[in-house]
Amino acid sequence: MTIVQPMTPARSGTAEPGYMTGFGNQFETEALPGALPIGRNSPQKCAYGLYAEQLSGSPFTAPRASNERSWLYRIRPTVAHWGRFERIDAGLWRTAPCAEVEMPIQPLRWNPLPIPAEGITLLQGIRTITTAGDAATQSGMAAHIYLATRSMVDEVFYNADAEMLFVPQQGALRLATEFGVIDIAPGEIAVIPRGVKFRAELPAGPVRGYLCENYGGALTLPERGPIGANCLANPRDFLTPVAAYEDREAPTRMLVKWGGSLWAAELAASPLDVVAWHGNYAPYKYDLRRYSPVGPLLFDHADPSIFTVLTSPSETPGTANIDFVIFPDRWMVAENTFRPPWYHMNIMSEFMGLIYGQYDAKPQGFTPGGFSLHNCMLPHGPDMDAFEGASNADLKPHKLSGTMAFMFETRFPQRVTRYAAELPERQAEYGAYGAKLRKHFDPSRP
């Protein structure tokens, strides 16, 4: 594989070589000097004999704040990277609506899925756990586990149904995209917008992680309101790759997910052939350890929305199609307060995973790589050990260290797939954890 990628200087001291800093910027980058036209998008002839192509992530007429598009200058336009597509088996990948099994209403939790021994690519290793909403109406999401043991070779993929949020839990992932190369490892995330072609490579062996398919509005930074101009996820910490391309005339399999089905066609050349691009519709990565958490300084436990990294807005302000929320290292200082999350029921439904460490509301049974589902209006909260421990703890300032849990939270109920329902890793007894909580009520003791 030949990837031509110039090294850009680390201007702010924070950018790694090969990335540009900022969230949703109007970026511009070229792998060959002068490949980008100046002052126009579509000259009569592009430099180097390139084709100009616009990729629009929003309708043309979307308001400026949500208008997303990029101009790509490529060896061949996508229409030339095309062929006779045939529908192929999508394996364990499911798309909403998907009502293939009816689960009893209860909290659900699973142990980590083992990485298989056989050679599977990331696309072959996507196992859908839940789906929500309806991909065809561009609302809702799916939560998956990905497992892979080998790189995609002579294969490129794009997803017409969804934006893809990768949350690695084990192993490094290289996403060679049309826009450039993104490397991520546990503790980092990457977002590949809808329609962006990429190949997933495994530079350091087998991988496991979580994947959210977002059928709705593109993930963006949440409003900060009275928090002000800083903290939470700061825009400068997001990294978008510089242009990189391959000029490779070799049989390449193009896979496309469209309408919930997987399609494949044979191409004569690699479509990762974008020599230069500009615009604000591009893949990016972010290191979750750069998140600056804000929380209660005196008493009580704030709503978990205070830890939102990215949000996919819906038509109703404040009612997210998806919130991506993390529970990172942080100090617990609240006085006279039950410090873990409180007991609650919520209209939003919560798919939760643990990247590393221990989650404070569930110190046992929720292990890195595991996952849980607390669905729309189903009760949940700390288990007995967490409740008894936190109710009797000496409330000194305490640091939660070496931990990173997260939620894919959506306004829609999440439906479990048949695969997830039947997994031997599902903890059959988890639904009864609440029954172990003891009665403490004593009317004679205020």
Ligand SMILES: [Fe+2]
């Ligand atoms: Fe919750």
